Amino acid sequence: MSTFDTDAQATLAENQDLAAAARAAVLFTLPLYEMSRMRSATSARRDSAGHFAGGSPESTCRWANQWVHTREPLGPRNREVVTPNNDTLYSSTWLDLAHGPLLLDVPSMPGRYFVLGLLDFYTNPFAYIGTRTTGNDGEVFLLHGPDWDGTVPDGVQTIVCPTDSTWLIGRILVDGADDVAQVVALQDRLKLRPLPGSGARVPSLIDAGMQPGDRPGDTTLFVRVVNRALAECPLPAEAADDLAYIAICGIGPGLDADALSHQQHGAIERALTEALDELSGALPSALGGGWALPVAVSDSFGTRYRERAQVALNYIGALGIEEAMYVIADRDAADAPLDGRMQYLLHFLPEGLPQTDAFWSITMYDKTTRMLVENPLQRYSIGDRTQGLSYDSDGGLRIAISAEEPVDPALRSNWLPAPSAGFYLALRLYVPRAPHLSLTFAYPPVERQ
CATH class of the missing domain: 2.60.120.1600 (Jelly Rolls)
Incomplete structure (x- = not known):
């Protein structure tokens, strides 16, 4: 075998390894990109005084730790979230727990279904407040990030959030147009406030790093967004080996998206295109009847x-x-x-x-x-x-x-x-x-x- 053949085989094997790592990287980090996009789309752009985060509507900055409520059931004109429900009013906030814990006041909601679901930045639905889990009596909850270690006030339930950036999505059941005003009144009684003595801010200015319309087709932007998220969000313990593997294609905490090689850029671009097509395809009819x-x-x-x-x-x-x-x-x-x-x-x-x-x-x-x-x-x-x-x-x-x-x-x-x-x-x-x-x-x- 000639040296040329040996080099060609080595290059082919290297490209195959890079392609496999790029696919693994895209599948692993696509949720981080989509969560970053949703944080940009659903976080408050203005604070209660009407001030734009970052000073202008074009800024990628947003207000975390501030509620955003829908005041009527969603319809076709609402385009922020895919596959939305039409049964509840939404109350959403992105929590920024990097500076300290927050206290969440939840009002009593007798006889009405509601849930406040918490998702970490890897999209894991790790905790719930609501009818099924904590009941319908009004309570106070302490929400803190993975690194906080402090004293919890008496009479307060604690929820540990795996990532400092956490999406809290509330759903309160509404029974027809005549019921909307009652649900709006309940939404207004949901309150976030800093734990006294902590550095938490309400609201908290954050940089989402992107705009809502940014879809995962721009390879450099994709890598920049997910690398930042990987640096900010503690990696689940079971994923340490996976992170080491995908680093060969330029994805990982602390890696520079602008330093991607031509080969890395091409591999991720192809993996993104293939993954988006594959993941948008038909669902298997596993339950029968369609x-x-x-x-x-x-x-x-x-x-x-x-x-x-x-x-x-x-x-x-x-x-x-x-x-x-x-x-x-x-x-x-x-x-x-x-x-x-x-x-x-x-x-x-x-x-x-x-x-x-x-x-x-x-x-x-x-x-x-x-x-x-x-x-x-x-x-x-x-x-x-x-x-x-x-x-x-x-x-x-x-x-x-x-x-x-x-x-x-x-x-x-x-x-x-x-x-x-x-x-x-x-x-x-x-x-x-x-x-x-x-x-x-x-x-x-x-x-x-």
Whole structure:
């Protein structure tokens, strides 16, 4: 074998190693990029006095430790978060715990479902405050980062956050337009304040490092954002070896995105393109009838990096399955992609309605944008609280799904409008019961008519 052949084989092996490391790096860090983007998109741009973070609307700075509330259920015009729900009002804040702990005051919410879910910067839903876990009585909670070691005030529950930058997403159930004002009043009673004597700031000025519209196609920006996040967020113990492996492609804490070699840049660019295409693809119909469970996390994804990346790209902000299950259909029972130009039927038998301790709903989304769909009824979901549904004489429920109004008069009140294009459905189960958690529940097939 010539020296040229030996060198060529060594170069090929090196390129293959680099490509494999780039793929591993992208799958590992894509959630960090998406969390950085969501921090930019959903953090407050103005403080309570109206001052822009960073002094201008063009700045990448944001206000952390400040609530951002939605004051009505989300609709098609809301574009910040993919696959949003239409059942609750959101109350969101990005916590900056790097300077000290925060106290969180939660009001009493008798008889009303709510949850304040906490996600670390790796998208792990590690803790909950709310109906299921802490009850509906008003309480005070101490939230602190991984390195704080201090005295907790009496009568205060403590939650340790694995990363100093933590996303707190609150959902408070709203029952129709007449109920919105009551929920808004509850939102206004959610308070964040510094632990006395600590250095915590409310609000806290942070630099998100990017704008909401920055998608992960700019390779240099991607590497810059994730390298910064890796430096700021303690690495989960199980990921130490993975971090050492992906460093060969220029991704890691303290590495310079502007110093990428041509080979590193190309490998990451290809890995990003391939991963985004792969992770946006069709879901396996693992539950039968067109249904799948893309989010099957409890409190941590662990080393399931591909699953974590797919959830971050498509369902970021999702809660763990004990709190909420998101059962998705983007194909029908015959495994054909769902298309609003066709007509579909979901038939829940009387003994086959979803079983939850809170509520359930089925929401319609455009397949391309992953957003809610404009329609003449302004109906974006159907569930156990939807007024005016027509149930079968035996107690079953049939839901018609199409872009055009159903011809059958009996189904018109049960119509979930679809776009005249590809779509998907999300069946949300808040506090699901055992048949769902054990994956033994029989979901009705999405049948094309």
